[in-house]
Amino acid sequence: MASGALVDASGLVKRFGGIRAVDGLTLSVAPGELIGLIGPNGSGKTTLINLLSGALSPDNGTIRLDGTRMNGKAAHVFAGQGVGRTFQIPRLFRRMTVLENLLAPALTRTGARGRGAIELRAAEVLAFLHLGALAQNEARALSGGQQKLLELGRAMMLEPRVLLLDEPFAGVHPKLLGEIVDRIKELSRRGYTIILVDHNLDAVGGLVGRLVVMARGRGIADGTPEDVLRSIDVIDAYTGA
């Protein structure tokens, strides 16, 4: 186990039938770190996010969160331990209001007694994401980019120790893309630990100090964006050579 790591995944394996979607991957993330996770389609990035958030259980290997072994625990336990996540395609509570989307995760932690404080926190998060005007709208009425922001807000309401962001820039209008990048930068500045998965190399490379590249379920490069993007293995993986 890497000492001081907040997220420590070691030798992770996840098979779907004969396919090894994640194949012996090891990854350590320090508290407050913002790392980018990139790789071609089918490289296992989303499966890794699902493993690190408890949506899937690994077939082999261990996942530790701040030293606590998390293998086999349900996704709501991961969330309770401070793992917040977003999905590749936003999965909001569509027929609930924007405000209710934010209240739901927070209410799991503090109960009904602290509802006033939770609503205050939700108002802060909505203001931070520039969604305050939409609080009483149903989530399904939001644009794609706004839905991505709301998902980010929902994860923030867990007061997470680590945020797993699965393709937060995918399919987002360029106007909103800058907004999301700014919000992620600000969260990182505030000390959030973030693992960011995306195809948008420009957006990811400009945001993170460390880039991890996956191909065929394995980590093939890990370093600064400049070093990693010059790596022959990475170029091969992306060009299919």
Add this chain to the structure above:
Amino acid sequence: MGQGARSRAWWLAPILAALVLPPLLDSYWLHVVSVSWYYALLAASWVLLAGYAGQFSFAHMAFAAIGGYTSGLLAANLHVPPPLGILCGILAAAIVGAAVGWLCLRLRGPYLSLFTLAFALIFQLFLIAEYQFTRGSLGLSVPALFGGNSDIPYYYTGFGLLLASLAIMHAVLRSRVGIFLRATREDEDAAEASGIDTSRYKILVFTLTSAIAGLAGGFYGHFVGILTPNLVTIPEMGLVVAMAVVGGVESLPGAVIGAVFVYVLSELLRDTGQMRFVILGLVIMLTQRFAQRGLVTLALAGAGRLLRRSVPAVPEPEAAIPLAEREKHVG
């Protein structure tokens, strides 16, 4: 009078109307409306289970039968007083409901519906097959809850049980559990990722709604005096679903009004024979086509708009910003 007071008055009006109604009804219609409280209990609890929590179960009538038969059998074999028997029926239905909820944890959508349908059919066959115990298709005679020939005590008891059940379900929906149930309905994986223990709340809602169905079954058995396996047939379940659909599958009062409306309508159409099912089917189809949130929900929304128009609106500047303007805020 403020908007809140008007809103309360809006709900008090039908309650008061129901309280003063019996002297205005003849014995036949008093009986009809009293039976409709049974259906209203079932429709409202099914709405909580299926409409709010997204657990589209076809086993609801089976839980009503569990409640009814438990109370009926205790009375017939052990001379247990009906009120205590009904309590035992509620408990039995809740326990079986929790077990079914637990078994259904990993089932979603049509798989859950098929599982619960199979459970209901098996339970119906059990009631028929164990005729030495349940009297099978001949029916189990159940002692009356009250002496005398009047249905008035049943009318008020049924209405009281309905109001009490609605108050409990309303309180659940207003609490954080209500938000968790709706979140689970919307997206179970996202709810889990938000820290909601979806298994726990699914079992909870199955237990609660089964208990209310058991209460309905117990009341019904001691009211009509006989229980048969027909209680658990698919048409009976379909009737409850129809009541919920007509009233609004996401509205407890809608389900109650839908239940009374559909049951009274079916009685009004009784002289038309089988045609009444055709007419009821058309009502449901038209509701689904033109008012998916239910006729009652539609009417209540219209009444709400009228209410707001008659009261000076409180400015809500943020909510009133058009979507195009909001995009500018974000973009």
